[in-house]
Amino acid sequence: MTGCTTSNGQSDKSANSNNNTVTDINPPSDTSNSVSSTKALPPDTSDTPTTSEKDFESASNNSSTKEDSTNKLLSDIMELAKIGKVISCDFPAKTTNIEDIEEKWGKPNETDWIAAAKGVYATYPKHNIALGFNKGSQIFEVRSFDNKIKKIPLSKVKEVFGVPAYDVKVEGEEIIGYVASKDFKILLVFPEPTKENPNPLLDHYSVFYPRGTVNLMADDPGREW
16 A cells, blocks of 8 residues: 544624613623623523534534544444444455456446555446455455545544554555454545645555565565555
8 A cells, every 4th residue: 555613703792872872792891881791681691502502512413423424433343443444335355356356246346456555456446446456365354435535634644543553655655554353454545634724534445464574485585665
């Protein structure tokens, strides 16, 4: 492979043209030059949110919901990675062969030998999936390009997953990796951060089975990441 919106609401102020009384939710402590806000407030409204407060609460709730959703998605990504799977795909690395994929999905749109990745990669754009397999047809890497992941920022992955065990910048990408379980690792690929885009969004990620790239006959130890 080669991880608050706030509403700029303003405090409600209302002017009464007849008595020039100003409503200010938070009047200054020195009220000698201002009119007490209680004179302009309707009775028993202390527990009723103002429009500004409602907007702020709505924005805060939306932000919280979005953050919870991202945390849940990252949790799902890691939990599935522990058993060799990516989201929205039932085929795990290690225990699946390319023939199993072709039986369900048909022939891939494209296949390419990628020497640096130690295998052949089959792409299925309709499923947003690419799969790496070795000479024995064993799937050793499953890559996901699912649209759901493309709103996850780099900083959020590092916040949730912690400091990556693997972190490289190459050919305009930053690739970070984590150990998911004894058999599987997870690799997440972002555009390389720039001054204009210091916190890029996830492009794709994969679950990787390193032992599937070992070729003992060729004395090839395979990939670590």
